[in-house]
Amino acid sequence: MDRVPILKLGDILIISIQIDLDDQSVLALQEDLADSVVTHGARGVIIDITAVEIVDSFIGRMLATIAATSRLLDAQTVVVGMRPAVAITLVELGLSLGGVRTALNLEKGIALLDHVRGATS
C-alpha cells in the first residue's frame, strides 16, 4: 500500500498527494496526519492536490474529515492547487467543502496560514 509522505515546515505540515488514492491509503493518511499534528504541535496543515486529476465523493469527504480533525487539534487546514475539472466535479457532487480553506497554490496557502495566525494571535 502506498503511503503519502507528510512533510514538516516550521509549524506547518505539508501533504502533497501525487498518487491515485485508494480507500486504504486515505484512511492511513488520516491517522498518520492526526498523529503528526499532535507529535509536532503543528498549527497548520496544507494539502496539495495539484497532481490529483480525478476525485470522487470519498476523496471529497476525506478533505472535509481531515479539516475537521485538524481543527479539533487546533490546526488550520488549507487545500491548495485544485484543478478546474476537480473543482467542477466537486460542485456537481454537491460537496462545497464548507469548513475547508482553499488557495490557488502552495505559496498562497502558506501566506494564508500566516495571515490567519497573524489575525488570531
Next chain:
Amino acid sequence: MTVDADVARRRIEELLRENETQILHRWTLIAKASSEELSDIYRALLTSLEHGGDLADMRGLLAELSRSRARQGFTPADTARAVFGLKEALYEAVESDGGPEALRGFIWFSRLIDDLGLFTFETYTTARERIILDQAEQLLELSTPVVKLWEGIVAVPLVGTLDSARTQVVMEKLLQTLVDTGAEHAVIDITGVPAVDTQVAQHLLKAVVAARLMGAECVISGIRPQIAHTIVTLGIEFGDIVTKASLADALAHALRRSGIEVIAPKATRLAVRTENV
C-alpha cells in the same frame, strides 16, 4: 411500369420537347424568375427524363436556385411555388393536345414536380439549420472572454442568455484563467444577462463555489433592479456570496480585499498604494 403509364410518360416528354419555347416563356411569367435559370433547369429536366429519371443534376440546380432565391429574400414557399408553376405552364400544352395519354402523363408529371418543389423547401431548411448551428458555435466561442482588471483580479462580463452549455464553458474558462494567472479575485458581471431564473442562478452559484474551492473569491456584479426583484421573488438564496450593483463597486471591493487602496487626492489624478499583506 405498365405499358399505359410508359406511353403517358413518353407523351409528356414529347410535349415538353416540342413546346419548349412556349412552356418556358409561360413558366418564366408564372414563376417571376430569370429565364436563364429556369431554362437551365428545364434542360436538366429533359436530359434526366431521357436518361431514365435520374434526377441528381436536376436536384443540384434546384438547390442552387433555392439558395440564390433565399439570398434575394424570397421565402421558401415562393421558391416552391415557382417550381410548381411548371405544372401550370405544361397544362396548356396538355390541354391543346387533349389525348388521354397526355392527361394521364400529366398526373405523373405533377407528382414529379411536387417532389422537386418539396426538395427546394428541404434544401432551404437544411441551409438555414446549418447557419443556425454555426452561429450558435461562434456565439459560444465569442461571448465568453475573461478579462484582467488588475493584478490578481479577473472579470467575466456575461452577455446574453445563459444556458447549461454556455455556463459550463464560462465556468471552465474562468477557472482555467484563475490557474493560469494566479488571480485571487474574480468578478462575474451579469449586466448583459437579460433574465435570471432559478436555473441561471444555480449555474452562477456553482461557478462561484467552484472558484472558491480553488482558492479564489468570487463577486457577482451588475444585478439590475428588476433582476434583484426577480431573484428575491423566486426565493433564491445567494448565501454569503458577495453581490454588487455595478462592476465598479465589485472592482473596488476586490481591490480593498487584496489590500490595495485607491485614493483620489485634490487633483483628479489617482494614486495607488499597495500594502504588503
